[in-house]
Amino acid sequence: MRAQGLRGRIRTESTLTFVCGLLAGALMVLVGRELWSPSDTDGLQHFAEVRDFARESFVREVSDQELLDDALKGMLSSLDPYSRYYDASQTQDLLRQTGGRYRGIGAVFRSPVEKGQVLYPLAGSPASEAGLRVGDQVLQLNGRDLQEFDAASFRTALGNPDPEGIRLQVRGLDGEERQLSVIPGSIVDPSVRHARMLDLERHIGYLAITRFTTETGDEFAQAMEFLAQRKMEALVLDLRHNLGGTLSSAVELARRFVHEGIIVSTEGRGEPILYEADPAGADLKGMPLVILVNASTASASEVLAGALQDHRMAALVGEATFGKGMVQAIRSFGESGGRAKVTTSYYYSPNHRNFERSADPNRDYGILPDLAVPLLAEERAPIRSFLESYSPGPDVLPALEAWAAESGQDLIPPMPVDPQLESALELLRGRYPGPSEQDK
Template identity: 35%
Template sequence: MPHLMRLTTLALAVALLGSTSLHAAQATAPATVNDSAPLPLDELRTFAEVMDRIKSAYVEPVSDKTLLENAIKGMLSNLDPHSAYLEPEAFRDLQESTSGEFGGLGIELGSEDGFLKVVSPIDDTPASAAGIQPGDLIVKINGQPTKGLSLMEAVEKMRGKAGTGIELTLVREGSKPFDVELTRAVIKVKSVKSQLLDDGYGYVRITQFQVNSGEEVGKALAKLRKDNGKKLRGLVLDLRNNPGGVLQAAVEVTDHFLKKGLIVYTEGRIANSELRFNADPADASEGVPLVVLINGGSASASEIVAGALQDHKRGVLMGTDSFGKGSVQTVLPLNNDRALKLTTALYFTPNGRSIQAQGIVPDIEVTRAKLTRERDESGIKEADLQGHLGNGNGGADKPSKGKTSTPARPQDDDYQLSQALNLLKGLSVTRGD
């Protein structure tokens, strides 16, 4: 991609756009903001006095290390929901997740009014298998209330050895609380999945944006063309319940569908945080008609892709409003195997839209629904009748086929996906393909 502006190694080599989770992946960058403001001496004196009072008067002894680490956590937790102080274990977990393998439940977490909120469950994980849905509130972990817990504290409680059990108490859309039993697992997330939905119509699902997702989407498009034997007539790009991930991957995925123009730009205060990414002239999708599926679990990097394709009118967005996370987090390593996960920039779509706290609105709203298929009970057609007239224009008769079993297809039980496929087929008819 010679025309694609690359992140520098020191800036956002593995920059990440996603919520706090039971896994993570971010970037490293030096903090080089020049701020010549004088030190707030009165506030520093107050801090020292408070620390001294706690050490001398608190009911139990507290070490300086504990007090200072708690102070650091407090500084970060009050900035925004996505900034955090990463202790060594959390920092290691964060780095491991960019490879797509980590331990936990497979839940992307956010917060709402002091409660833990599920941004999205990740495909093929204990959370998705248990039926956890975007928007669920986690009100208890193993019977202990979560109200007031920071995201990182909740992650620590939910993390554990693979094979061990955990009970979550959830509230869904104002219903009564209910318990869900899960078993922790070593989670291997396959970033990209693809298959043919029907003759000429492909499907690509991205579960989260990992460092190799752009390359994997390119391979998936090539395989779909090969399996179809000719150019595709339509493609569904599924970003539902995709919590985000690596910024560079989101840019590379978008570039597979565009020949020119701006993809995304970021604005921030640290060095190299004001970046612009432009599309390469190559088009791996060959301009195939495109429907992009999004929902409330589509966050951050997913919204970058959806927003860019919508602004360029490259595809039709279908589904429900996305999550609305328009900030970039950068991991700033410290010198003691710890790190800061800090919100360092905001990103904007090509038309200058910030989706922060608003989300991407689909072009066609299609909510989740259950598909119920009615069987054709008539059973008999004209061609089944003895002595029927033939077709004067020629061609073979078409009697009833009887009951036949057909292989299950993803669109058979997924209303939003079936609607996306129907739209593509309708577009194909009007184009005369």
């Protein structure tokens, strides 16, 4: 059940079999000239007949665009669990996942967000530049009282592309009301979070990577600089609940630790592609490193974990990874705004291990950790919640801590009870955690 549940997160379910199957006709008629030879008129005519039957007989009216989108989704989703088609609206979510950016003002709100209280603005964001502060309470948005918004409409309003910007009336923690104008922009959605020192005596730092985007390399560099300023000499890198993302970013991070050899290879129908180390860029070579992994560590995060494990640059602690070792190519299609993602090859580690679970019928995992540390059922949800939460930067942390102290509220997510993290720290302290350590 665990694997099935996770696979549901990685793969968005296709539409009803009836719609997906027969609507392939719409696809073939509209793009048939690109896919089939002109002589294959019988196939095109058959699909056109089925398409017309569906359009005329289906229980409700369907637009040509809906038929086309569903046909494309059905065609690709039937190939394997990872290939799929994104229509124009879904493409925006895909771009946020892989590009690491979204349109908004760059403010983190307390839950529930429709209550409109700012936890803190992100550094360098439009919200920060406009003067939004820790603890500000939104009273009105574009002249409308906050009570008129639900969560969805509030988020939509904050991403309004109007060049005039968003008019906010806010009340600060000091009781003063202010009028602000914020112009939404392209915001980096942080993929590197919770950078902090966990053991000052032994100089052990920690950070989590929630996914790999085109921004992750720069975010990681900034986090490592932050930790270096605090005299970090060893690192716990948390890849739990990281479902992957952009391969190039995972390779970029691996190259900072690995000074020679292969990082990963991809092998499919064409010639294998090798991603090799860059000796000049391996500035973190030799740093004591433990990587936390679990059953939700997948794809690009398995590439990084597998490379560092094979090169003996890191010890893996936690649970077996998911096992998504297949590469997808993404292509955009002109004015339609849609994008297609199709599996093209397999990942192979430096020791030529195939991560893909489906490649071996006797295996239901990807990579085994060097030190297996199980978690209790009640420990899992708090750990995942912590990893997925945003973490305040040093520019807002003092104000956030003062607010928390004055109000007596838990505004900064505390690190939960975490036997896997404790075991990683024990390894870096030079002690091998036995059952007695893990069962505490």
